[in-house]
Amino acid sequence: MARTVSRRRAIAIFAAAAGLPLLRTARAADPATVWTGQALGAPATLILNHDDPVEAARLVELVVAEVSRLETVFSLSRDDSALAELNRVGAVTAPSPDLVALLESSQSFWELTNGAFDPSVQPLWSLFYRHFSAPDADPSGPTRAAVDLTLGRVGFDSVKFSRDRVVMRPRMALTLNGVAQGYITDRIVDLLRNAGVTSSLVDMGEDRAIGSRPDGTPWRIGLAESQGDDHPDQVLNIVDKAVATSSAAGFHFDAVGRFGHILDPRSGGTPAIYRRVSVVANDATTADALSTAFSLMDEANIRSIVRARRDLLVDIVGADGGHARFDSEA
Template sequence: MAKLVTRRRAVSIFAAVAGLPLLGPGTSARASASAFVWSGQALGAPAKLILNDHDATRAHRLIDSIVTEVARLERIFSLYHEDSSIVELNRVGGLASPPPELLALLGKCSNFWEATGRLFDPTVQPVWALYRDHFASANVGENGPDASVLNACLGRVGFDAVRFGSGRIAFARPEMALTLNGVAQGFITDRVVDILRDARITSSLVDMGEERAVGVQSDGTPWRIGLAAEEDSSEPDTVLRIVNRAVATSSQTGFVFDEQGRFGHILHPRVGAMPGIYRRVSVVADDAATADALSTAFNLMEIDAIRDTLGKFPSISVDLIGTAGNRQQLGRPI
């Protein structure tokens, strides 16, 4: 049986706040005079919340409510919870009375699907499962699944066959399945920011798989986000300084199916796995869901196609590194 190689995260926060201690999963503590930190998990990935507030009682109460809300959203979006809404949808091909958050996110996905020339397509889940099962099998073929099997699987893909409205979600083709892993972390990040802003928090950094800054740090400086193509990088290749913006990074090497790293997890909806064009693609946007979705889709686009797509998103910034190590910035200056 082939070893399934994974590198789950492709972005790290480096020195976001000088001197903050690292806390264990599922813990919260006071880190300085006004900074509180929670570290845990969100959709299977490391998560962190840095909250600046002089009211310790309010800070801990907010952290508790955020942890509860993230757990609730995981029961909607996670593919790894057997009782989640999306697992049930994929199992039976339809869902009556779906959660409003699922409908809201599908609406966003429809917009991203159209804006990216249908490259952002959450219905690639059957193709993802095909590669997973292929490389987890004994006597695995190093060149990937058989072409006829892959083509049949690709025939199930197409977001236009997802029917959704206020009372129901249904697949119009048999054996379809959804994954929202390319956007749900951003959506959850945005939900956490909404909670903080409703509580009138003016200084926070939220990392629920993607990063979003609220205001500035307690010393008045921008939040610092370090970018790296590999989870185990000892230092960032780039540091961004952001205020009231979100950052998402995607990389083909963030998850690979095979030991050689030839088959990455960002799948083309009409081709399947394809050679990586970039070491990483980072997107800065006003909200984390947009940054998350576009960073995924841009991994499948050449530079000119990314530029064309940015014409629809004038506030978006892109920082990417090609496979040869060349770095480029596109869109709005960072």
């Protein structure tokens, strides 16, 4: 039987105030306004430093409304979302500009990672979920024939899109769960910055800092394999950067944990190369997409992209527990 957990992403935000112990829920020095909720089914947190509590409350209302609007575009669990309609029908006309923008970003990440990042992997996810949801599921997973047949419905090059229309081959389906939370985080950052906010930590499934804490010290982001970990294996100091973490431990299709949710769109496998992959980037969309893709790539190819991009830090814990860090600025 498929085993679910509270969050696909495995990242913990920790206290930044001097003298406080590390906590799972972030808190900034008073008088911060702290909002918690959900974005695309993931726990979401906003820490907003603002001198005017009335204006801070208004901004929180705008954030909640924007998250709700974007869920009507990207959610797989809402029948009325634009993505759900695309998956049902195979095409949408006059698509949301946000959907087109995220498909454009997805194409660039698909090309950059030679297909390791591919939102059209959704049919494979459905195959594994259906298989392990059956009461008599074979613990060795779907048959090779079933995986190969499903791979025929995967391939982002078969998704065509413009401002006027999005269309894909019959029986294809997309998931934007590997990038949409980062996109939503970035849109909230834009909203707050346009309102004059200079100090905030935004977590809409992925994390991005606006500036530093009010006292000028960095925000502290703890990295861990699962959301339930109270003690991070690494802590990053972040100013005006985004952080995303992917871990196979975030969701397993099977009860014993052999088949993780990070599916390789090229082979149909569920490799467990790393315990976690964390990416620091200038924006959360990039950090989100690359943390997903890098989970399926060897260290040499990750290093190559990091060197070429010049704006990334990648922090990895291997399957054997070994730690590595690649920094394009090093």
